[in-house]
Amino acid sequence: MSTSTNAIEALVNREYKWGFVTEIEQDVAPPGLNEDTIRLISSKKNEPEWLLEWRLKAYRHWLTIKEPTWHNVHYPPIDYQGISYYAAPKKKELQSLDEVDPELLRTYEKLGIPLEEQKMLTGVAVDAVFDSVSVATTFKEKLAELGIIFCSFSEAAQEHQELVRKYLGSVVPYTDNFFATLNSAVFTDGSFCYIPKGVRCPMELSTYFRINAASTGQFERTLIVAEPGSHVSYLEGCTAPMRDENQLHAAVVELIAHDDARIKYSTIQNWYPGDKDGKGGIYNFVTKRGKCLGRNSHISWTQVETGSAITWKYPSCMLIGDNSVGEFYSVALTNNYQQADTGTKMIHVGKNTRSTIVSKGISAGHGQNTYRGGVKILKNATGARNYTQCDSLLIGDKCGAHTFPYIEVKNSTARMEHEASTSKIGDDQIFYCNQRGITKEDAVNLIVNGFCKEVFRELPMEFAVEAQKLLSVSLEGSVG
Amino acid sequence: MLEIKNLYVKAGNHEILKGVHLKVNAGEVHSIMGPNGSGKSTLAQVLAGRETYEVTRGEVLYEGKNLLEMAPEERACEGVFMAFQYPVEIPGVSSAQFLKAALNAIRRARGLEELDAMEFLALVKQKFKVLGVDEKLLHRSVNEGFSGGEKKRNEIFQMALLEPRLCILDETDSGLDIDALKIVASGVNGLRSPGRAILVITHYQRLLNYIIPDYVHVLVEGRIVRSGGKELALELEEKGYALIEGGAGAAAPGRR
Numbered sequence: 048m049s050t051s052t053n054a055i056e057a058l059v060n061r062e063y064k065w066g067f068v069t070e071i072e073q074d075v076a077p078p079g080l081n082e083d084t085i086r087l088i089s090s091k092k093n094e095p096e097w098l099l100e101w102r103l104k105a106y107r108h109w110l111t112i113k114e115p116t117w118h119n120v121h122y123p124p125i126d127y128q129g130i131s132y133y134a135a136p137k138k139k140e141l142q143s144l145d146e147v148d149p150e151l152l153r154t155y156e157k158l159g160i161p162l163e164e165q166k167m168l169t170g171v172a173v174d175a176v177f178d179s180v181s182v183a184t185t186f187k188e189k190l191a192e193l194g195i196i197f198c199s200f201s202e203a204a205q206e207h208q209e210l211v212r213k214y215l216g217s218v219v220p221y222t223d224n225f226f227a228t229l230n231s232a233v234f235t236d237g238s239f240c241y242i243p244k245g246v247r248c249p250m251e252l253s254t255y256f257r258i259n260a261a262s263t264g265q266f267e268r269t270l271i272v273a274e275p276g277s278h279v280s281y282l283e284g285c286t287a288p289m290r291d292e293n294q295l296h297a298a299v300v301e302l303i304a305h306d307d308a309r310i311k312y313s314t315i316q317n318w319y320p321g322d323k324d325g326k327g328g329i330y331n332f333v334t335k336r337g338k339c340l341g342r343n344s345h346i347s348w349t350q351v352e353t354g355s356a357i358t359w360k361y362p363s364c365m366l367i368g369d370n371s372v373g374e375f376y377s378v379a380l381t382n383n384y385q386q387a388d389t390g391t392k393m394i395h396v397g398k399n400t401r402s403t404i405v406s407k408g409i410s411a412g413h414g415q416n417t418y419r420g421g422v423k424i425l426k427n428a429t430g431a432r433n434y435t436q437c438d439s440l441l442i443g444d445k446c447g448a449h450t451f452p453y454i455e456v457k458n459s460t461a462r463m464e465h466e467a468s469t470s471k472i473g474d475d476q477i478f479y480c481n482q483r484g485i486t487k488e489d490a491v492n493l494i495v496n497g498f499c500k501e502v503f504r505e506l507p508m509e510f511a512v513e514a515q516k517l518l519s520v521s522l523e524g525s526v527g
Numbered sequence: 528m529l530e531i532k533n534l535y536v537k538a539g540n541h542e543i544l545k546g547v548h549l550k551v552n553a554g555e556v557h558s559i560m561g562p563n564g565s566g567k568s569t570l571a572q573v574l575a576g577r578e579t580y581e582v583t584r585g586e587v588l589y590e591g592k593n594l595l596e597m598a599p600e601e602r603a604c605e606g607v608f609m610a611f612q613y614p615v616e617i618p619g620v621s622s623a624q625f626l627k628a629a630l631n632a633i634r635r636a637r638g639l640e641e642l643d644a645m646e647f648l649a650l651v652k653q654k655f656k657v658l659g660v661d662e663k664l665l666h667r668s669v670n671e672g673f674s675g676g677e678k679k680r681n682e683i684f685q686m687a688l689l690e691p692r693l694c695i696l697d698e699t700d701s702g703l704d705i706d707a708l709k710i711v712a713s714g715v716n717g718l719r720s721p722g723r724a725i726l727v728i729t730h731y732q733r734l735l736n737y738i739i740p741d742y743v744h745v746l747v748e749g750r751i752v753r754s755g756g757k758e759l760a761l762e763l764e765e766k767g768y769a770l771i772e773g774g775a776g777a778a779a780p781g782r783r
């Protein structure tokens with residue numbers, strides 16, 4: 048009898064606790080995508096003319112390009128005309144949180160994100176995005192005293208036009224890739240953060256994305272600009288109702304770090320993953336990129352990806368300023384029939400640039416987990432260094448882990464280190480834990496958390512605990 | 528405390544135990560000796576609840592309850608502890624986390640309050656001293672990169688920490704040098720108590736110079752072929768298993 052799979056067999060019902068639907072009157076655009084759809088979105092948001100033009104350029108470009116197929120994920124063709132590109136809770140102009148529909152407040156409360164400021168975790172400011180619009184941003188005034196702008200993208204497009212115009216598309220141009228181009232045409236909301244020179248943001252900034260409406264796509268856009276010497280830590284979380292149909296989420300995130308600036312971007316992605324037979328779930332096609340423009344700038348991505356039927360994302364860093372640093376810490380978990388193709392790209396342009404990649408892939412059930420990472424050292428990047436560590440953990444024997452590292456070095460002074468490992472939770476390990484009184488589920492959690500600890504310790508404290516819990520929920524039923 | 532009646536066990540198509548009888552009372556130390564492949568580890572693992580083995584006949588009572596019906600973690604919580612012949616490595620999981628999870632699971636089952644990090648550390652440090660275990664062990668992954676001796680010592684340390692009622696030691700002596708052997712033996716002797724039974728499984732008589740058993744049983748080809756007092760171990764050492772095997776047919780089953 049094999050020692051590896053007996054106890055850690057089949058995957059049974061895993062519960063998704065965030066799968067409820069909020070009953071609220073919504074303003075939903077009819078399905079379909081054409082220039083009028085884009086004009087509608089733009090006018091709903093009172094956008095300036097230049098932004099509409101930018102969207103239309105993106106749309107026209109999108110019509111000329113094809114969906115990529117190089118990734119290691121499989122899904123039926125997406126019907127882009129069957130999706131509604133705009134859904135918003137019906138509302139009047141909001142002056143304060145008190146005017147937010149109580150049903151919405153309850154929704155976020157249920158999700159564990161109370162929006163009333165006095166109830167919030169101190170030290171975390173939240174922007175809540177519900178389908179296509181931002182419904183509330185907390186602690187705005189307090190942040191404004193420091194000159195920090197933290198608001199919805201829609202608001203920024205009106206109130207902080209010069210900044211948005213200067214930076215929008217400067218990291219991820221609208222021609223970048225199929226999904227980013229689509230996003231550029233139809234993005235609805237998202238967050239905008241601006242940290243002025245020398246300011247250290249005193250609290251975590253956080254956006255909570257919620258898909259609610261059926262048959263809609265969510266296309267949000269986040270832009271973070273850190274002026275010289277500023278610091279910011281930003282966190283996003285995501286959930287969606289359980290629905291049998293697949294829903295598309297195609298976001299774009301752009302980060303800009305000037306001299307000596309530091310941006311820490313953490314994601315806890317928990318979109319609905321589909322049921323245990325692989326029915327339903329979010330298709331998560333996301334483009335995230337940071338530009339370390341200034342000297343000594345520092346961008347760090349940390350992601351815990353437990354949700355979505357398909358995850359396709361590669362948070363990347365362009366290390367342009369000399370001595371700039373890029374980091375990528377990732378935990379990606381696939382259970383049941385989830386597929387993830389994720390990783391990063393580190394592009395070393397400046398001198399003495401450094402990057403660190405730590406990727407932890409966990410596969411259970413029939414889950415397929417692909418790490419795809421690129422490290423590029425360009426000709427002038429003298430003294431560049433990269434360290435990559437890429438570990439896979441398998442639970443059961445029907446899942447898969449795949450690793451595709453791409454390395455391109457054009458400067459001979461570069462120093463590259465690469466470590467990789469694949470391990471499996473063995474029956475003997477589980478039995479050893481059992482023999483000491485630890486249940487199978489606890490044993491798996493212990494092992495998985497141990498496996499992920501290098502990534503978890505990069506998360507802000509409050510969220511590290513949440514990430515651990517999430518992982519254990521996501522693995523529920525993965526041991527027989 | 529433990530009563531094994533006519534136990535038959537197979538793995539795959541291989542019949543390993545063929546009618547084992549054994550009775551162990553609280554406060555006693557029993558030794559099971561036997562050549563390689565005779566089924567010693569199989570017996571230990573079946574008592575601990577390893578699912579790879581199939582019990583085809585017989586029963587096992589532990590404190591009057593049907594042991595074979597209990598999940599392995601329940602058995603552990605009820606006080607059954609097995610020191611593994613080959614302790615398992617769990618990379619990434621620190622010994623501290625592991626031990627705390629184990630201790631608190633068992634405490635919960637016993638209706639005791641869970642220990643917080645500080646209380647846990649205090650308890651662990653006290654037990655460390657007794658067994659001469661280095662505190663650094665706490666920060667290392669469970670058994671990962673441990674030498675053979677360290678692994679075995681770690682098993683006994685865990686046993687001391689978890690305070691089981693039935694201790695099963697599967698070849699804890701193998702791979703130990705004489706100094707390590709003495710430390711392990713004194714750790715085990717320190718656990719001897721009227722409320723606790725200890726089953727020492729070994730291939731060699733050597734360990735029994737330090738842990739003096741009340742009874743010795745000889746397991747050959749899946750059966751207990753002889754039982755006796757501690758002198759039986761010395762006889763075995765002298766004559767070897769072959770002679771004993773010769774008399775297997777006539778030997779009384781290991782009942783007391």
Ligand SMILES: Nc1ncnc2c1ncn2[C@@H]1O[C@H](COP(=O)(O)OP(=O)(O)O)[C@@H](O)[C@H]1O
Nearest residue numbers: 538539541543562563564565566567568569579
């Ligand atoms: N899981 C298993 N599957 C098949 N055969 C096994 C298994 N475990 C043990 N055996 C066989 O059973 C016999 C007894 O093994 P074991 O109990 O380990 O003996 P001992 O501990 O006395 O050396 C050996 O022949 C061994 O190969």
Ligand SMILES: [Mg+2]
Nearest residue numbers: 567568612698
């Ligand atoms: Mg053995």
